[in-house]
Amino acid sequence: MKPFTYQRVSTPAEAAAAAARMANSKFIAGGTNLLDLMKLQIEAPAHLIDVNALKLDKIEDMPDGGLRIGALVTNTNLAADTRVRRDYGVLSRAIVAGASGQLRNKATTAGNLLQRTRCPYFYDTNQPCNKRQPGTGCSAIGGYSRQLGVIGTSDSCIATYPGDMAVAMRVLDATVHTVKPDGLTRTIPIADFHRLPGDTPQADTVLQTGELITAVTLPKPIGGTHVYQKVRDRASYAFALVSVAAVVQSDGSGRIAVGGIAPKPWRNEAAEADLPRGAKAVTTKLLADARPTEDNAFKVSLVERTLAAALAEAKG
Amino acid sequence: MSRRGLLGAGAASVAATAVPVSAAQVGKPAAPSLAKLAFEVNGKKRTLQVDTRTTLLDALRENLQLTGTKKGCDHGQCGACTVLVDGVRINSCLSLAVMHEGDKITTIEGLGQPDNLHPMQAAFIKHDGYQCGYCTPGQICSAVAVLGEIKAGIPSHVTADLNGRPTASNDEMRERMSGNICRCGAYSNILEAMTDVAEKVA
Secondary structure (H helix, E strand, O other): OOOOEEEEOOOHHHHHHHHHHOOOEEEEOOOOOHHHHHHOOOOOOOEEEEOOOOOOOOEEEOOOOOEEEEOOOEHHHHHHOHHHHHHOHHHHHHHHOOOOHHHHHHOEHHHHHOOOOOOHHHHOOOOOOOOOOOOOOOOOOOOOOOOOOOOOOOOOOOOOOOOOHHHHHHHOOOEEEEEOOOOOEEEEEHHHHEOOOOOOOOOOEOOOOOOEEEEEEEOOOOOOEEEEEEEOOOOOOOOOOEEEEEEEOOOOOEEEEEEOOOOOOEOOHHHHOOHHHOHHHHHHHHOOOOOOOOOOOHHHHHHHHHHHHHHHHHHO | OOHHHHHHHHHHHHHHHHHHHHHHHHOOOOOOOEEEEEEEEOOEEEEEEEEOOOEHHHHHHHHOOOOOOOOOOOOOOOOOOEEEEOOEEEEHHHOEHHHHOOOEEEOHHHHOEOOEOOHHHHHHHHOOOOOOOOOHHHHHHHHHHHHHHHHOOOOOOOOOOOOOOOOOOHHHHHHHOOOOOOOOOOHHHHHHHHHHHHHHHO
16 A cells, blocks of 8 residues: 555535645545555555544435435445335345445445446556556457456447446436535436447546535335346355346336446336247347357347346245 | 555555656646544454545454454455444445444454354354355355345345245345355255254244
8 A cells, every 4th residue: 555644524515625626635524435446556545634533424314205315324234224124125135145244334325426337447557557557458358358248338448347335226216416626516327327438438427526525315116026247256255247126116117227237227118118028028128238258149149037036026 | 564564565666756747747646535434343443544544344454453344355356344333234346435424343353253253153164165265254244144135034135925034044045145255165064064054043
């Protein structure tokens, strides 16, 4: 790790102001992803701003019947919350399908949204990588790409967003709440939060420098059967090859988002309208623009099969 | 010179040659930053001055000489460094020591001692839940926390009914222990030890 200075802050405004004051600073909450990357010198902040004392660790009912999840709520506490288990089961299911118990105890809601790709070339500092070092090239294109993206990728980057939680949040139409260094707050629909790489893959999200996530809100419950199907190389503690978050209503309509295949949780409302016609119809529309590599072409059929499994599970 | 001392000296000489090179590249070397830390480890108040880069794992092992907690992968993948912070299990390798101001840390040394074993330590011995023993402190800390998490009703990937209460079944314990790797493959005996303790507690 490169040396860094360290500071604790007690309000979101103080945190954002500190980030504006100190160049090359980072917020740290659970730290499970950031410290891993700092050890490898993929991230090398000169200053860390510890946001754990911001009291953003509550899950609160909202007047509209929805739920406000503080940025610092741990993955464990979010998955275990009785309201989440009852009304947003797909979110609980997605969270417990990821990482290990130890990591979920530390990982926070905001940090999980911001976790970086697990592309092996992003992690290997001896290899060119446009996300890690803009302009150096993409080693994954033409390299080992079995785990990587099939849609939404670009000629600069084919990395995936690796997480599970955000895939469920996408299906639930969550909203991300932030505060900027100038003190202004804004709300970002989860659909717009992660960005596609284009020719600037170094920016994973639309957050600006020093912008701090304060909460994620969920709209009021939509009912239906909640399912999260995840296919991976091990039965536990592995990133998804393909995952499907689904909320299916009794008439066969519903919503689905797919993880493990793109730089962001992948959802297409037009494809979703075909849910009553089955997995094949939906997948054909959803992945019409897919550009898989030779290594990961299997993911296209795996999406269809995982979706079919999710729909079968929802039917019971 | 002890093996530990020799390794330390080796690392120091590598650092001494490496620092000027990177300093020349970036123009100005970033100086290490020190911070004070007060926390409670195994029931004892401790104060330390550490480099901000020091992980909780290194503070325990190198500063406090509590070498029961092991460094395996140092990247949160193996679970050998698992300790309890205010009763919650975490990977101590992926947490900065300075972020634990005021926390209560329990390591394998605090869980029980040779003449006063924690029931989980006794069960691991009884059921031969290890071979080389390197992952064992992490396995035991994790196992103790897993039974607590099940009791607290925290769901897992294999919990059939999200709204029901999970039980200490084989499937539940195997899934919840997936963050602790054992290269010797003592998993089935670890499971027996955990089952033994779960049944006694229940």
